[in-house]
Amino acid sequence: MTRAGLLGLTVCLVTGIAGFPSEGTPPRIRVSPTGPIFLCPEGQPFHPWGFNYDRDHRGRLLEEYWEREWDTVAADFAEMKRLGANTVRIHLQVAAFLKGPGEPDATALRRLRRLLRLAERNGLFVDLTGLGCYRRTTVPAWYDALSESDRWRAQATFWRAVARTARSSSAVFCYNLMNEPFVPAQPRPAGDWLAGEFGGFSYVQAVTRDPQGRPRAIVARDWVRLLKQSIRAEDPQALVTVGLLPERRRTDSFSGFDPEMMSRELDFLSVHLYPDEGRLSEAMEVLDACRSDRPLVVEEIFPLHIRAENLIRFMREHADQVAGWLTFYWGQPPEELAAEGTFAGAILHDWLVRWQLMKPPWRR
Structure with a gap:
């Protein structure tokens, strides 16, 4: 990292530590008007780098332990910071945050506010991913x-409700x-909104059960517009995104969410993105399909089907296309993993x- 880049990132993180008054929306990370990069409020480049904190090593979702084991959450945030993170992606579940169709859960929202304060103290920014239905048995x-x-x-x-809770936090x-x-x-059976399962969790969710003849991309666009409008009504400066899933063996399709339209x-x-050792060209095609005048974040990457050193080489080779990268942390520091x-x-x-x-940042 260059001296200028280090200074810019330091200033950006100090902003995250400082906190802001409870009223109003603090300055936020923004997209540069001159290129596909992020900028801190002061104008320095920002490169999201860090972890998905979606579960712990025991297979528990965050909302299943953050009330009784807050010290665990606090220790994990401190460890992710020690491991070099500036960004943590958390995954909020519908079952925890909605009591009914129009009734947010006030207890969960208070816990979220506390989590954001924790992120501020650690100098971490938060990718708030919502509407999770990861555990089928608890979906209302x-x-x-x-x-x-x-x-x-x-x-x-x-x-x-989430944006109203988070809008005063500098950590968002x-x-x-x-x-x-x-x-x-094609139409899906009544009540069937989830697809597939991995490690006991259902990460993939339909936004409609029946497109009724509508183009898939148009359904996706209308859904995004409605939810983006809901967020912006509470937090006008918010950056909004959605985690795109390339369809297996089809790098030109993103489950109905067209990257150009998105x-x-x-x-x-x-x-x-989970590159395959023998099919790196497909991973490259995915990145190319997402090329636009907007920043691109690979918010999930992990050496599932590839040696770690080759994945790192792949990441470095495509540094000019990607503005940020997030992998996974499940609550076990390297020292604990080594002792296992x-x-x-x-x-x-x-x-x-x-x-x-x-x-x-790297540059080739």
């Missing part, structure tokens, strides 16, 4: 029974409408150590 029956229009209204209620980097949404090509609707593009003596622990330990040493 009333939520799955809603029609498309009523479900969208409930989702707008969720986002208005962005609002991410949903993790890996999709528009189905670049006109969103403040920046986010994509989830397990194969999985050794792999994760190696990756976290490499990640800590690899902090951007």
Whole structure:
């Protein structure tokens, strides 16, 4: 990192530590008007770098332990900062934040406010990803029974409540409408909004059960517009994005969310990318498909199907296309993983150590 870049990032993080009065919206990270990069309030470049904090190593979602084990959350945020993060992506669940279609949960919102204060103290920015239904067994029956229009209204209620809670925090980097949404090509059964399962969690969610002849991209656009409007009504300076999921074996399709159209609707593009050792050309095509005049953040990346050193090489080779990168932290520091003596622990330990040493920006 150059001296100027280090100074800019330091100033940006100090802004995050300082905090702001409870009234009004503080200055935020913004998109540069002259290119696909982020800027701090003072004008220095900002490169999102850090972790998804979606669960812990015991398989518990954040809302399942953040009340009784707040010290664990605080320790994890401090550790992510020590590992070089400036950004943490958290995943908020519908079941925790909505009691009913029009009734936000005040207790969860207070806990979110406390989490944002924790981020401020640690000099961390937060990617607030919402509308999670990761644990099928806890998704409210009333939520799955809603029609498309009523479900969208409930989702707008969720986002208005979250944005109203977060708007006074200097720690907010962005609002991410949903993790890996999709528009189905064909009608789905009544109440069936989730697709697939990974590690016991359902990360992929439909925004409609039946497109009713509408182009998939138009459904996606209308959904994004409604929720973005809901957020901006409470937090006008907010950056809004959505985590795009490339369809398997089709790098030209993003589950109904057309990147070109999304670049006109969103403040920046986010994509989830897990390169395959033998098919790096496909990962490159995904990045190329997301090229626009907006910044691109790879907000999920991890060496699932590739050696860590090759993934790092891939990231460095595409540094000019990507404004920021986020991997995963599940609550175990490298020292604890090394002491486990397990194969999985050794792999994760190696990756976290490499990640800590690899902090951007880089230039080829």
